[in-house]
Amino acid sequence: MEMSFRVIADSGEPMDAHLDIEGDEFIFHSRGGAKGRASARNIDYGPALRLLLTRIQAAGARVEGAWLDTEEVRHLPLEARVILERDEFQARPEEQFRLMSGRMQIFQRPPGSRRGGSRVKKVRIRVGQKARGADLEGILGVRWTAGREQRLPAHDLNKVTATHIRNAVERLRRDPASAPGFGPAREYEVVVDEETRLPPKAVFGLAASDALGFSVEPADFSGGAASICHRLLEAAGYPVVAARKPRVPLMLEDDLAIVDEAWDGWINALTGEARSLGSGLLWMDAHSVIFSPRPSDKRADRTDIHLGGFRHDLSVTISAPLKGADANGLSAIARDASGRRVLIRQGWLRGRPEVRGEQFRRLTGLTPVEVTGGTAPTVREWYIVADLDKASDEIAASTADFVLRCMEARAAAKAGSGVPAPSSPPLTAGEETGGTFTRKAVTQPEAEVHRIHGEVWLRLQDLLKSPGPRLSKLRHQAGYEVDGVIAGAEGRILLEIKTGRSAADVYEGVGQLMLYSSMLGLHDHRKVLLLAFEPSATLVEATRSCGVELYSYAWTKTDDGIEVDLPNGFLAICGSDR
DNA sequence: AAACTACCGTCTCAGAGGCA
DNA sequence: TGCCTCTGAGACGGTAGTTT
Numbered sequence: 001m002e003m004s005f006r007v008i009a010d011s012g013e014p015m016d017a018h019l020d021i022e023g024d025e026f027i028f029h030s031r032g033g034a035k036g037r038a039s040a041r042n043i044d045y046g047p048a049l050r051l052l053l054t055r056i057q058a059a060g061a062r063v064e065g066a067w068l069d070t071e072e073v074r075h076l077p078l079e080a081r082v083i084l085e086r087d088e089f090q091a092r093p094e095e096q097f098r099l100m101s102g103r104m105q106i107f108q109r110p111p112g113s114r115r116g117g118s119r120v121k122k123v124r125i126r127v128g129q130k131a132r133g134a135d136l137e138g139i140l141g142v143r144w145t146a147g148r149e150q151r152l153p154a155h156d157l158n159k160v161t162a163t164h165i166r167n168a169v170e171r172l173r174r175d176p177a178s179a180p181g182f183g184p185a186r187e188y189e190v191v192v193d194e195e196t197r198l199p200p201k202a203v204f205g206l207a208a209s210d211a212l213g214f215s216v217e218p219a220d221f222s223g224g225a226a227s228i229c230h231r232l233l234e235a236a237g238y239p240v241v242a243a244r245k246p247r248v249p250l251m252l253e254d255d256l257a258i259v260d261e262a263w264d265g266w267i268n269a270l271t272g273e274a275r276s277l278g279s280g281l282l283w284m285d286a287h288s289v290i291f292s293p294r295p296s297d298k299r300a301d302r303t304d305i306h307l308g309g310f311r312h313d314l315s316v317t318i319s320a321p322l323k324g325a326d327a328n329g330l331s332a333i334a335r336d337a338s339g340r341r342v343l344i345r346q347g348w349l350r351g352r353p354e355v356r357g358e359q360f361r362r363l364t365g366l367t368p369v370e371v372t373g374g375t376a377p378t379v380r381e382w383y384i385v386a387d388l389d390k391a392s393d394e395i396a397a398s399t400a401d402f403v404l405r406c407m408e409a410r411a412a413a414k415a416g417s418g419v420p421a422p423s424s425p426p427l428t429a430g431e432e433t434g435g436t437f438t439r440k441a442v443t444q445p446e447a448e449v450h451r452i453h454g455e456v457w458l459r460l461q462d463l464l465k466s467p468g469p470r471l472s473k474l475r476h477q478a479g480y481e482v483d484g485v486i487a488g489a490e491g492r493i494l495l496e497i498k499t500g501r502s503a504a505d506v507y508e509g510v511g512q513l514m515l516y517s518s519m520l521g522l523h524d525h526r527k528v529l530l531l532a533f534e535p536s537a538t539l540v541e542a543t544r545s546c547g548v549e550l551y552s553y554a555w556t557k558t559d560d561g562i563e564v565d566l567p568n569g570f571l572a573i574c575g576s577d578r
Numbered sequence: 579a580a581a582c583t584a585c586c587g588t589c590t591c592a593g594a595g596g597c598a
Numbered sequence: 599t600g601c602c603t604c605t606g607a608g609a610c611g612g613t614a615g616t617t618t
Binding site: 031043045046098101102105119120294 | 599606607608609
Binding site: 029030031032041070118120121122271275 | 583584585586587591592
């Protein structure tokens with residue numbers, strides 16, 4: 001099967017999403033394979049299809065309809081495989097996508113099967129002719145791909161020798177235009193001598209063209225820190241270093257819509273490079289930085305980001321700009337001379353002790369940038385957090401670097417003031433409550449919801465009341481709250497109660513017990529996870545090997561509420577003789 | 579027979595809405 | 599600010615069918 005066109009993102013980067021064009025219709029290809037594997041195909045299916053729908057609408061083009069177009073259903077007449085009606089293309093692109101993917105999933109599923117089915121199938125979309133005369137290719141923003149699609153294999157790139165590289169360096173030194181198609185250095189530079197620095201991809205591209213006997217282009221190989229390109233350049237005796245940033249002044253962006261869009265892009269980049277730890281916490285593996293997005297308390301619908309959150313006394317907030325060109329804000333979006341968008345933050349860490357000015361520069365090792373535009377009573381010192389026109393991983397890396405430097409500065413400032421930085425002593429948290437609350441009708445009808453979690457807690461508290469209260473709750477100063485700490489018969493117990501029944505609830509509970517045990521210094525406590533279902537022997541075994549004991553409770557609805565039945569084994573270790 | 583294509587089915591995650 | 603429930607949607611192993 002040929003896949004003739006490729007979707008190009010607004011940034012100009014080609015996406016992994018392909019389509020064919022047939023007259024006034026385009027066929028958008030399905031996604032397949034596991035991400036990261038060589039077999040992965042059309043991995044950007046979702047984002048790309050949304051983008052296409054947006055572009056069609058933006059172009060004022062008329063859409064005639066969308067149909068499932070997999071081989072399996074091709075024999076069916078068009079009207080039997082509609083996934084979006086003509087009228088529905090009036091809806092917002094996001095809504096169109098939602099409708100289409102939902103219908104794709106349930107198409108021809110056996111009756112009664114609520115789940116299952118792919119949402120990433122091949123679809124055919126017809127765009128009407130009255131599209132302001134533009135051709136479909138132009139409206140969709142796609143590019144014809146005739147040649148190579150993949151990057152060159154490593155064994156080809158490894159054919160590049162030090163001699164090829166030396167020759168390439170000499171050619172580029174004599175004539176910087178001798179590698180057409182390659183841009184100037186952005187992230188890294190090849191150090192040739194004191195005066196001469198060259199773009200690594202151009203050097204390697206030229207060397208590879210020489211070695212392989214055909215014109216190697218930028219898309220044929222990756223650059224970046226761990227790439228074969230950098231490795232071979234270094235091996236040939238040319239150090240590759242981070243590019244020296246030009247010290248051009250930045251201009252504060254005053255259009256709030258652009259600021260907000262850039263802000264959202266930044267958050268997306270971070271989120272895309274992280275995985276969830278539950279409870280709104282995200283973890284960037286690659287950079288060892290934790291963060292949590294929180295609704296802004298200054299602006300509705302905006303999100304602030306708190307980074308480095310395990311230790312709130314070391315964390316850094318980057319809050320959504322309140323207005324355009326706000327030279328007084330904590331953070332802002334600015335542009336450099338070439339129009340690139342940059343997220344900047346003031347070099348001012350609040351709290352005790354406060355870190356700002358010269359101390360911030362010294363402790364972080366960062367250099368402030370010159371920023372113009374906007375008016376403020378005092379001059380602010382701005383620092384670059386991330387260049388937002390870069391790839392997500394680079395945005396995340398740059399943000400993480402900024403945050404880690406801020407955290408180090410905070411820790412150093414504390415240490416310098418003679419105050420060590422121990423984790424804060426835990427506080428006692430309020431008791432749980434049971435009963436019910438009414439869930440308003442949103443997507444589901446209004447309903448009474450029982451606070452099972454609270455009921456279990458109250459039942460346990462009741463059983464452990466005598467002699468003297470032995471169930472308490474602790475709360476870390478950063479806000480993390482433990483379900484219970486029990487002075488048990490055979491030692492103290494750290495308890496986490498889960499009402500959910502999914503594997504994710506178990507993962508979350510085990511994770512919470514690990515984290516809380518460490519954060520609250522409760523290393524000598526038995527870690528107990530109380531589940532609402534009977535775990536399998538395998539799960540019990542696996543969690544036990546992590547140092548977590550599993551017990552399950554049961555609850556039943558009675559006339560006057562909820563009756564909770566706690567397991568005897570668990571009550572025994574709690575010291576209840578019930 | 580191996581490799582590839584185009585899906586399916588399930589797991590998992592993330593966000594919204596809501597409560598204390 | 600943490601946690602709960604619900605829901606949409608992405609990730610990804612698995613596999614039938616097709617092509618080489």
